[in-house]
Amino acid sequence: MQPILRLLATILISLQFAWAASPSPAAENGKASVQTAADGVPLVVFNRTVFVFRGEFLGVPPATRARRAQETLTDRIQKGGDLVVAIKDNPEGKLVMLGGTAIFIVTPGDVDPLLHQDINEVSRQAGQRLEQVIGETREARSIEAIVKALGIAAAATAIYIALLSGIGRLRAWLVAGFMERAAHKAARLNVGGTQLIETGHLYPILLRLLNAIRWLIVGLLTYEWISFVLSRFPYTRPWGERLNDYLLGVAEALVSGIVGAIPGLGVAAVIFVLARFSTNFVSRLLERVAQGQAGIGWLAPDTMPTTRRLVGTGIWLFAIAMAYPYLPGAQTEAFRGLSVLLGLMISLGASSVVGQSAAGLILTYTRTIRPGEYVKIGEHEGTVVGMGMFATTIRTGLGEELSIPNSLITGSVTKNYSRAVSGQGYVVDTTVTIGYDTPWRQVEAMLIEAAHATPGILKTPAPRVFQTALSDYYPEYRLFAQAVPGEPRARAEILSTLHANIQDVFNRYGVQIMSPHYIDDGSEPKVVKPENWYPAPVAAEKPADSHRS
Structure with a gap:
């Protein structure tokens, strides 16, 4: 059994080197092969990039240099013997040696200027990656290592299946308990005796939410299981490492984004806290001024609610404008486009709303009419029972309740039967x-x-x-x-x-x-x-x- 497994491992390694060393038609014409990177031609062995050729050497293009290095490396590994990696100086650069055989040379033209590295650092990293490849070829020929990897992969698969089963049971338990508690909370969440959320609508939403969380966890477990199993075998280990690196990169980007947003959110939170404090302070100040003996003509107790809302709105609008640059994503094009869209919608569709609200402010501060007074507006007369930002409500003597737009009141003659009397009445x-x-x-x-x-x-x-x-x-x-x-x-x-x-x-x-x-x-x-x-x-x-x- 052992000779058969060794033979299979040797055939697999030979096929890998033969596939990696076979040039494409483009490479035979002196152009980059199918493995050509955007900034060079990589030397790939066992799915690992050992080195990237970027410059010519003695008139030989990078694609040809990569192909010759593949052939030399394949021949040297198949011969076996002492496979010690060494880096030697050369007038043209650095020679990467394997068991006394020169595999390739690192020239100054192969150094990527964007990485800010020198030729010594680049050649050292190439030697380390070559040592890793040699170690994985030995591991691929080891029956003991392959059996051990298979055992670990089988154990990981068993754990993966057990976790999937546990997630299914956990979901069933959460559905049973969570749904009962959610229904109880929903029954208590009512306004004026009317339940805000119907239980029949709540169940599908919660089920979809739990299913989404379940499939997210299953996806992450599957991703990690595939990455772990691939990392157990030399040939597929680079794929598993890339999967891990990608997931770690996404997690790192999320964490760094959250951490980077914390200072801005802190500044925004401070601005909002100051806005809330200012709103409460100014509200209490206006109330004291309105109730004072001297008083202010336009600041009467009946105009106090409107004044308080106006001042509070102004403070909060100023706070939002100040905190906007510190909010996460405020500088992105999507956020700016949304702001422009909202501004356009408000400018086009809110002209009548602004006019009505302005008329409401005029009525409030000119005190043309007040709640409780009997007035005649145009052809309608009755007692003022409510004054809003957009409309005023009067109740006629026939029991009718009329809602009159504020702009109509400011644009017509108003008779006030309650002002032409001594004291109260009309x-x-x-x-x-x-x-x-x-x-x-x-x-x-x-x-x-x-x-x-x-x-x-x-x-x-x-x-x-x-x-x-x-x-x-x-x-x-x-x-x-x-x-x-x-x-x-x-x-x-x-x-x-x-x-x-x-x-x-x-x-x-x-x-x-x-x-x-x-x-x-x-x-x-x-x-x-x-x-x-x-x-x-x-x-x-x-x-x-x-x-x-």
Whole structure:
């Protein structure tokens, strides 16, 4: 059995040298062979690069020098005997010797200027790699070494299979335990009694996540197993070493990237901490100034939330601009392209948003309207119940809630019924037209009596009546009164009650209201006598409406 294994090892080595030494058609024409590197022609033995020929020597190109070195080295190894590597000086460079035979010469033209090495260092490294190749050829001929390598590879394979099985069991255990805990946490994560994450959607996401982690670990284990097994045998050892070097290079790049980003992240973290401290400090300062005795005209308690948000936003925008250069990847082209794209999207699509927000700031700091005031904006009137950055919400007397864009408010005339009163409350006004045959003093007294009979209208300040016009057929009388601010009744309801009381009072005194317009009076005044105020089917409501009489 042993002679057969030795014969197989010898055949394998001979085939390796024959394949490495066989020139390609390009090499026979004096050009680089298929193994020609971008900056030279390598001398490859047992999948290892012993040396790279870069320059000509006595007119011989690098490809020919590499081919001759392969042939000489193959012949010397096959002869056996004393295979000691030595480096000898030569007028043309450094001779690399193997068992007294010159294999190749290292010339100054073979030194790569980018590596900043001299000819002594290059020849020394070539000798070390040649010694490693000689050692691996001996190992390839050793039956004991091959059997040992096979045993180690078999043990590594068994461990690899056991780890794969363990990963499968671990995944099943994690799925059982992790899913239960995740479902429990998801059930407790709710807002207003509504669960934020549905369990039916949570399971597929977690399963995909666990599967991704599992296959990542399996891939790394497989990679390391292949690298380890290849490294056990002389012929495939360079491949395994390259796999290891690649993985270590990736890990080193990741670690160095993380370590290199730590100082920048530290500076950014300090900037954000200072921004948070500044925001809290300025917020407390503004609040004290707004509540102070002297105060500032534009900084009132009702404008404090908006001012605090504006100042906080400004501080954080400044902090982001300062911390941006220190963030990882901020200097990359991808990050810059994303910044340009976001800026373009904001500039093109946010013009209306900026206009609405600017109008909201104007309303806030000019204090044109405030929450709780009764206003009329264009054709809409009601109580202001909320002022936002983009829209203002008012509630009408009919129970409707209107959302009006801030830009519409700043671009139209706004009537504020809450500002023209002494103290709190709002103005209630209405207009009637009465003929010239009725004394104006009687009309004013009847309007004031109707106002006093209306619940929700204050007696102090007293209601007033103004004659606003003397038309062709009648004067116009306008009643002004102030409503009770704490009365939980809408302005429309108070106006409805006031209009009903005006009709009752004028009917009681037999005075005709000349609205809508007409120009011819009949023989009888158009009034409703008190005994006819409750005809069917409203007779049943008489007790409820008795206050109007």
